[in-house]
């Protein structure tokens with residue numbers, strides 16, 4: 213199997229770093245670019261400080277020693293007296309710095325976009341292949357809409373978190389460190405007042421983060437339910453229309469949607485309170501620094517240049533500290549999404565038992581005392597079934613709806629696992645649990661009771677099992693399935709688009725397409741699961757006649773509740789409520805005078 217992750221992720225971090233493979237380099241470069249942005253942003257106030265103190269105010273004190281390289285730089289620009297009268301030179305330096313800031317900001321954005329798109333691409337690919345390899349049973353347990361929501365909305369949340377919040381977190385921490393470094397350099401006492409607010413905001417945010425994460429989870433699950441419902445109604449739109457259920461379905465949707473929106477309103481209420489109080493704290497902090505700084509400046513502890521630089525650095529700190537709070541609260545949302553994605557990634561894919569082998573499928577298939585129930589605690593739908601499907605022969609399985617016919621075939625195709633205490637299914641002498649799933653699937657052709665066609669052309673649908681479309685093969689198969697004429701009658705013939713925004717095929721046409729689909733690959737074992745139920749008796753007979761010529765040495769299983777469909781089979785198994793009641797040829801079963809005979813009599817009435 214290509215590149216499919218088999219190990220479980222133990223932690224969220226493990227999964228995130230798995231997804232990050234390939235984009236880490238871009239994220240790292242974008243961090244470097246953003247550090248350069250920060251660096252250029254931070255030298256601005258310094259230049260203003262030195263200009264004021266050294267050139268304009270002339271108040272250079274011992275403890276405000278201007279670094280020698282600054283003096284050299286200023287001398288290079290013409291010396292302090294020259295600069296005092298030519299301040300535009302300083303302005304030019306500031307413009308140059310601004311240009312560099314812009315340049316690196318631009319690089320940061322580009323690198324960050326590349327990184328985050330690569331990340332989402334990988335996430336989507338990995339999720340898709342994982343989902344494709346999950347067992348059939350998993351798919352019947354999980355709602356399509358919900359899975360789609362996990363693959364779109366949750367993926368987007370994680371992307372936003374990693375590419376925006378997480379990177380911001382790194383930038384913010386660095387910004388705080390640099391700002392604190394400069395501020396302490398100016399005045400340690402004042403810096404304490406500035407710094408003391410940081411832990412307050414962080415602790416408050418963490419506390420809040422705990423409170424709100426449950427609400428995010430609820431909202432996410434509700435969104436999943438809503439998508440599932442919308443998806444179901446879209447796929448089932450015909451049923452909804454046919455039964456005039458629009459109002460009922462709309463009301464149900466409106467109710468769910470209302471509930472979902474309310475969840476968000478509640479969350480937003482909490483968040484607003486959080487952000488508002490967070491802003492209040494930041495505002496207080498700015499006020500304290502401005503006032504206290506002014507006092508120190510008046511006292512002469514710091515000079516004007518230092519005061520202005522300090523206030524600028526403090527302002528640069530306000531945004532990150534505020535954002536820090538927001539990021540911590542966003543973490544809850546991302547955490548929930550990561551969990552929801554991890555649910556998919558940690559669902560176990562279909563895997564063969566160790567040492568599973570390929571076997572020749574040209575052998576008898578034996579059902580040995582097979583019992584099965586879907587899920588825990590539900591009733592058994594197959595009860596102690598024992599019979600043989602002989603190689604190269606045709607076996608019929610007759611039974612009413614719900615008698616377990618399809619289930620038997622699903623078990624044989626390993627779509628569901630048969631627990632070892634529930635009997636055995638053997639191919640030749642080998643238990644199917646010891647046979648590679650791929651070997652079985654390749655050799656068992658299934659015409660499903662409810663065939664599914666993709667929104668592609670008819671020929672593509674029929675040739676779906678082929679790597680390269682061979683139109684002659686496709687037409688041949690269609691002919692046997694009594695479908696060729698119908699297709700020819702369409703405007704675009706075999707190129708007609710099926711399904712969404714294409715031609716909608718009738719139930720019988722769909723079934724025949726599915727038959728043609730299987731005939732293209734000519735598998736060793738062909739299962740027709742109620743495949744002719746929607747075609748009229750005449751076409752049924754026509755197809756069967758054509759099939760019997762084509763089948764050759766294939767093993768055929770015909771499943772039906774209609775005796776005419778399978779009366780010519782070499783062996784007929786009569787199934788009733790999961791139990792095998794009778795077996796034999798048509799003649800033998802009639803002779804027996806049991807249920808087969810009774811069903812026969814009923815079905816023959818009026819024909």
Ligand SMILES: Nc1ncnc2c1ncn2[C@@H]1O[C@H](COP(=O)(O)OP(=O)(O)O)[C@@H](O)[C@H]1O
Pocket residue numbers: 352586593611612613614615616617618619620
């Ligand atoms: N995925 C499933 N989960 C739970 N019950 C199922 C599932 N599929 C089928 N069943 C139940 O198992 C019984 C047998 O179904 P099935 O094998 O499809 O019968 P048949 O093909 O003879 O009509 C039915 O009662 C049906 O409701």
Ligand SMILES: [Mg+2]
Pocket residue numbers: 617618619661741742
């Ligand atoms: Mg069935």
